[in-house]
Amino acid sequence: MSRIPPRWRLWGRRIALGVVGLYAVYLIAGNLFLNxxxxxxxxxxxxxxxxxxxxxxxxxxxxxxxxxxxxxxxxxxxxxxxxxxxxxxxxxxxxxxxxxxxxxxxxxxxxxxxxxxxxxxxxxxxxxxxxxxxxxxxxxxxxxxxxxxxxxxxxxxxxxxxxxxxxxxxxxxxxxxxxxxxxxxxxxxxxxxxxLSEGRIDAHFAIARHTRAQASGIRKLVLTDASLELQGKVAALRTGVDAAGKMSFATVPGQGTANAKIGFARGTITPGSTLRWHMPITGKDVSGHARAGALDVGLDAGRDLHVTARSPAQADNPLSLDADLVVRGTQIPLQDPRSLLPRSSGHVVGRWQFSSLRWLGAFFTDATWLSLDGAGLVDADLRVVDGRVAVGSRVSVPEVEATAHVMGNRIRGRARAEGRLDGGKDGEPLPSLELVMERFNIAADDAPDRPYVDGRDLRLSMQTVKPFRREQLKQADAMQRVREALKARLTFSNAHVPDLRAHNRYLPQQHLRFDGGSGTLSGDLTLDGAGDVGTGSVRIGASNARMHVAGLALRGNIDVDTPLRRADLTGHSFNIDGTRVGLTGISFTEPSGESRSGWWARIQLERARMDWDRPISIDARANVTMKDVGFLLSLFSKQREYPKWVYKMIDSGQAQVGANIRWKGETLVLDRVVASNQRYDLKARLKLRGKSRTGSLYAKWGLLSCAVGVNNGQRDFHLVRAQQWYDSQPDLR
Incomplete structure (x- = not known):
């Protein structure tokens, strides 16, 4: 066995010590850095x-x-x-x-x-x-x-x-x-x-590498691939409706089911994606009765997206839905979700409680003078073609708050409404709406809190006859287009007028006004798209009404039937030829206190023009059949001031009277008044303006004649050359 040289062992120990030292330094420095x-x-x-x-x-x-x-x-x-x-x-x-x-x-x-x-x-x-x-x-x-x-x-x-x-x-x-x-x-x-409860969620997702300039915000989804699988129990929906008809929603845990398998690839739903969502619906209606049902929502993706939503109608549940829509393609428009609509076709049938029905009027009529509001149920059967509601669609509303503004008056009441889309000549849908107010009231626009008419069974039928879109309002002839786009008919009969004095706002009250009594009001009017009256009729009736006419106090029965035909396109001027006024059972009292009763008159207007602006102005030729001329004589002087033979004319039978009537502001003019029968003749002219009263009268009975001039409180009788004096008087202006 060879021995390791001492020098190598020395360097080995040095290296080992150096490594240990470096490791110790790292341990100290690294842990100090962290702590x-x-x-x-x-x-x-x-x-x-x-x-x-x-x-x-x-x-x-x-x-x-x-x-x-x-x-x-x-x-x-x-x-x-x-x-x-x-x-x-x-x-x-x-x-x-x-x-x-x-x-x-x-x-x-x-x-x-x-x-x-x-x-x-x-x-x-x-x-x-x-x-x-x-x-x-x-x-x-x-x-x-x-x-x-x-x-x-x-x-x-x-x-x-x-x-x-x-x-x-x-x-x-x-x-x-x-x-x-x-x-x-x-x-x-x-x-x-x-x-969601007791759920299982599996998700996969990725976003391709990009800079902010290439994709920011929601545009990142165009570079996103994702998938989601979900199963579990989902909440049920609990609904409630308060006394005002407003609907509330809350969830009840764990009574429904959800199953989803959805793929998303660079802005599209991948074929094979599915969704099934079952949501029970429970709750109570306004009367407190329990309601039960369920909503099932489905999504299937193939070449197109198929969306369904169903909540079957049940006897004890007013809420229902049956929607079946196909969206062409699977692309999701991330920048403009509304562009999904032109790709959508199918049908939506259902019944639902809306907290506000304001949208309904604009959807079916686009008439600014009619508004629908308040909470209510909507029963709809809609056909959708390329994102637009198509011909054959209908909407029914059992109860809605309706308000119409016509000729300076506000008509308001709870109504039932039926809307539908009919087809025009070119196939374009033309909306129509039928409103029936079981009870309604009428008030002046400037005094909406003081209604003066209460009635039943008012009907408003509206029909779009020419397509009109809101962008056309910028065109020069927009108002004329609005008028021509829509036609409407408003009818009601025998509405109650509790106090006839409410009509005084339209009358020259110094010389013509109601002093009391009640009556009825009926109307049958055609309206254009701007809410202005085109043709129609208005009828006012009253029994035992009290009136003040040219200084005389009258009491009796009144029946006024006025046909209307608009005379211009911009104002409120009407042709009222054929207007009939019936006065029966009339009693009147002269300023001196003398009274008569049992008088009557039938008036018909010819070449008549009326301006509806307040107060009303009228320019007309009147043909009158009256019981006698006693009323005309009382306009000029007291009975005891006339020669005695004059008032014998009153007992000489009914008279045929012709007269020009001009009424504007506080001025009332009766001109070229001619009354006659087989026994006498009478001519008169009278102008009432403020407190001023001027005019002249001529009466002839056989060989006897008399004229009287009126200048405010002064009366000048002419028994000699009466006709010459009368003929010399200037015409009234």
């Missing part, structure tokens, strides 16, 4: 972007580290994240550090939880610069993941995962290496609402 603030200070140079904390740590070999109570966190953009682990062990490759690469071939963690939140303040991304350090974590694994949280969504269970990622700092490339995650006894919840 003093030096380590965390070195790692947390930019804590606003990334920070790490740990408790005790130990390293027994260069590149091998074990730490306990690890906490990591950071923020990118608006996303703030944090990860906690009870223990983490890993290996760092030493040589790549010389090339500014932190390569971690393997990390094992235990007791892992994570949190992700979205914050309001966005952290701007770093400007891309060359030379950034590379973080290359090739394998991070844990067999004891307790759960995680994303905003309000919480995942709990027994999990394991294996993840790898590559990131170059200073705005360099990012890659998520093929990774996996698995959870048993998984539980998903939002707040106190449980969504």
């Amino acid at each position: 003093t603030p030096i380590g965390e200070w070195t790692a947390n140079r930019k804590p606003e972007k990334f920070h790490i904390e740990w408790g005790p740590g130990v390293t027994w070999w260069p590149g091998r580290v074990t730490v306990w109570d690890v906490k990591l966190g950071g923020q990118a953009g608006r996303t703030r994240w944090a990860v906690q682990a009870d223990k983490a062990s890993g290996r760092v490759a030493i040589l790549p550090l010389l090339h500014k690469e932190v390569r971690v071939p393997d990390v094992t963690a235990s007791g892992v939880t994570g949190d992700v939140d979205t914050v309001g303040a966005r952290r701007p991304p770093p400007v891309a610069r060359p030379g950034g350090w590379i973080l290359n974590f090739q394998r991070i694994r844990s067999d004891s993941i307790r759960g995680g949280r994303y905003a309000g969504l919480v995942l709990e269970g027994d999990g394991r995962a294996e993840v790898g990622f590559y990131k170059q700092l200073r705005g360099g490339a990012l890659e998520l290496m093929p990774s996996t995650a698995h959870f048993d006894r998984a539980r998903l919840s939002v707040g106190k609402q449980e969504l």
